[in-house]
Amino acid sequence: MLSLFFYQPxxxxxxxxxxxxxxxxxxxxxxxxxxxxxxxxxxxxxxxLRRSLKEIIQNWDISLVVSPGDVVAGQKxxxxxSQVRAMWQGFYQQILLPFExxxxxxxxxLGNHDGSKSSxxxxxxxxxxxxVINYTYQLERSETEAxxxxxxxxxxxxNQEKFPYFYHFEFAGxxxxxxxLSGHQILEEEWLLIESMLQHDTTNGPLFVVGHLPLSxxxxxxxxxxxxxxxxxxxMALFNKYNVDVYISGHQHAFYPAKYQELFLLNAGGMPARQxxxxxxxxxxxxxAMAESETIxxxxxxxxxxxxxxxxxxxxxxxTYEIExxxxxxxxxxxxxxxxxxxxxxxxxxESH
Numbered sequence: 001m002l003s004l005f006f007y008q009p010x011x012x013x014x015x016x017x018x019x020x021x022x023x024x025x026x027x028x029x030x031x032x033x034x035x036x037x038x039x040x041x042x043x044x045x046x047x048x049l050r051r052s053l054k055e056i057i058q059n060w061d062i063s064l065v066v067s068p069g070d071v072v073a074g075q076k077x078x079x080x081x082s083q084v085r086a087m088w089q090g091f092y093q094q095i096l097l098p099f100e101x102x103x104x105x106x107x108x109x110l111g112n113h114d115g116s117k118s119s120x121x122x123x124x125x126x127x128x129x130x131x132v133i134n135y136t137y138q139l140e141r142s143e144t145e146a147x148x149x150x151x152x153x154x155x156x157x158x159n160q161e162k163f164p165y166f167y168h169f170e171f172a173g174x175x176x177x178x179x180x181l182s183g184h185q186i187l188e189e190e191w192l193l194i195e196s197m198l199q200h201d202t203t204n205g206p207l208f209v210v211g212h213l214p215l216s217x218x219x220x221x222x223x224x225x226x227x228x229x230x231x232x233x234x235x236m237a238l239f240n241k242y243n244v245d246v247y248i249s250g251h252q253h254a255f256y257p258a259k260y261q262e263l264f265l266l267n268a269g270g271m272p273a274r275q276x277x278x279x280x281x282x283x284x285x286x287x288x289a290m291a292e293s294e295t296i297x298x299x300x301x302x303x304x305x306x307x308x309x310x311x312x313x314x315x316x317x318x319x320t321y322e323i324e325x326x327x328x329x330x331x332x333x334x335x336x337x338x339x340x341x342x343x344x345x346x347x348x349x350x351e352s353h
Contacts, residue, residue: 026312028172030064031056032305034212034250035270036095037073037113041083043090048324049271050094052304055326057102064171065099066307068250068268069111069182069212074140084143096151105153108164110182111212111250115144117183133187158202166190168197172309174205174316181211181249184230191234198242205314206245206352208307215247216343218267219254219274223341227251232342239263245316246307246350255303255320256338257331259348266318266350269303276300278339303329317351 036049056062072087079087099106108114118136135141148164155169165180177197186194198207215232217223229235239247246264253270302323309316320329337346 026310027308028063028311029061030066030171030307030309031060031062032066032068032248032266032268032307032318033071034068034268035070035111035253037070037111040073040076041079041087042073043086045090045094046271049302052323052326053095053098056304057098057104060306062104062306065104065106066176066208066210066248067106067108068210068248069109070113070250070270071095071108071111072144073113074144075113075116075137077137079140081139081143084140085147088143088147092147092151103154105155107153107155107169107176107178107210108148109178109210109212110144110165110180112182115141115182117141117180117185119183119185158200159197162193166193166197168200170203172205172311173203173314174309175201175203175207177207177209179209179211181213181229184213184226184228186229186231186235194235195238195242198238198244201242205311206309206316207243208246208248209239209244210248212250214249214252214267215260215265216340216345217252218256218258218276218338218340218345219252220277222252222254222274223277225341228341236261236263245352246318248307254300255305255329256334256345257318257320257348257350258338258345260343260345264348264350265345266305266307268305269300269320269323271302271323273300273302276335276338278335315352317349 036045038044072091074084074087096106116137120134120136145164152163158168158170160167166178168175168177179194213229215229215236217228240262244263246266248266248268250268250270252267253272253274254267254276255269256267258265258267303320304323305318305320307316307318321327322329331349334347337344
């Protein structure tokens, strides 16, 4: 069993950390929240999650929520319209509404359980067509679209024509590009749309891209074809071309901050947490050396992250917390690298230089 060390911060420590530089009010903070869905069709959320979100809303300096997906429990063909609507209503009452009451907008990139883009080839006059998309979970996508069109967040949109699937907006002098990566394939017309959003440079600040599936796997049972972007190399090339700073993804249920080539990768956590693939012996050895003198708790625990952005100078950094206790995760105890599929990625502190 892997273990990970956490320390217990005081409320003052948490708030000062979120404000960073001694009252520098140029820092703005975005909560990264994802993969909180329960069993198929479930409409409730754990009390520990709701309690921690209440604490965050009331006492943390958060002005935006960014989600790389899986906030409801779909992707099951037997769910009917009323069941899918009930899931979104449960999400609204228990998760979204408290943020709305605090005037904190919620920006979602769809996950496979929110409205999977998994599709079957459409046949017209005996030939396959890429223009007509036959989504496997069309009912869920339709209900998801209807929900978000009626609960559109108050963001500084650059373009929302394809909302809630593809859209981008400004925040703290930077940009967020939200992609529908709820499935492993990217269609030809979607590549054109993605590039058009990436090249639409409206700021001189950092560029963050958000999608559900990762470029490379990090977790047991998620480190394989179908669980990551199929054309990772092609997407990486676009990210490099347009100087993307951070790619934020979900799906793996395992927090791991990394760097591949010049791109920071924030593999956000989730509930329940999954174990890393490979190299566990390194973490075990580190934890064993500390066991007699430090408090040890079990990894991987569900986490949330905060992305802090400086609106004046374009600086950014991330901090990650264990959901149940809101203790800060000691990232140095994570594996130095992970032999994922298809890349080997190395742990890195996500921060500007």
